[in-house]
Amino acid sequence: MKVAIYPGSFDPITKGHLDILKSGTEIFDKVIIAVARNSEKNPFLTVDERVMLIKESIKDMQNVEVDSFEGLTIDYAKQKGAQILLRGLRAVSDFEYEMQLSQTNSALSKEVKTVFLITKPKYNFISSSTIREIFLNNGDISMFVPQPVCDYLKSRNQ
Ligand code: ADP
Numbered sequence: 001m002k003v004a005i006y007p008g009s010f011d012p013i014t015k016g017h018l019d020i021l022k023s024g025t026e027i028f029d030k031v032i033i034a035v036a037r038n039s040e041k042n043p044f045l046t047v048d049e050r051v052m053l054i055k056e057s058i059k060d061m062q063n064v065e066v067d068s069f070e071g072l073t074i075d076y077a078k079q080k081g082a083q084i085l086l087r088g089l090r091a092v093s094d095f096e097y098e099m100q101l102s103q104t105n106s107a108l109s110k111e112v113k114t115v116f117l118i119t120k121p122k123y124n125f126i127s128s129s130t131i132r133e134i135f136l137n138n139g140d141i142s143m144f145v146p147q148p149v150c151d152y153l154k155s156r157n158q
Contacts, residue, residue: 054066
């Protein structure tokens with residue numbers, strides 16, 4: 001059974017993340033989308049909010065588990081019996097960071113491999129940080145995020 005971890009900040013989850021996740025579920029037997037607890041010092045949403053919004057956004061998907069973790073991603077992967085780390089690539093600008101991360105992880109653990117998927121062109125430019133910026137400046141984020149995220153952020157703002 002091929003189990004993949006899709007780790008990230010997901011602050012908040014976007015349509016780009018969902019596109020990668022969906023492709024992952026078509027390739028692997030199970031994908032665990034996992035919010036990293038230690039990746040950002042000043043998060044926009046709490047880990048519990050991010051996990052809740054991911055759960056709300058994946059209701060129509062099969063073979064997905066939602067979780068959060070602390071510590072090294074490879075240790076978490078081993079603990080979950082996963083052999084694969086799933087990561088998404090948008091533009092060349094993602095490549096250098098992702099390559100460094102992947103090579104570091106493979107130096108730390110030979111058993112866990114990173115697989116990169118490329119998002120659909122229409123989601124290429126979407127990032128959580130841009131969405132936060134648009135939202136905080138009262139712009140419309142509905143085309144970039146799943147409906148539950150849009151609804152939750154709107155309700156939080158009222
Ligand atoms: P991290 O802080 O670990 O980079 P993110 O939540 O920003 O966490 O991203 C998680 C993963 O999803 C990363 O591999 C990132 O490149 C990928 N990703 C983010 N946005 C998109 C997008 N629009 N399309 C495809 N992949 C994306």
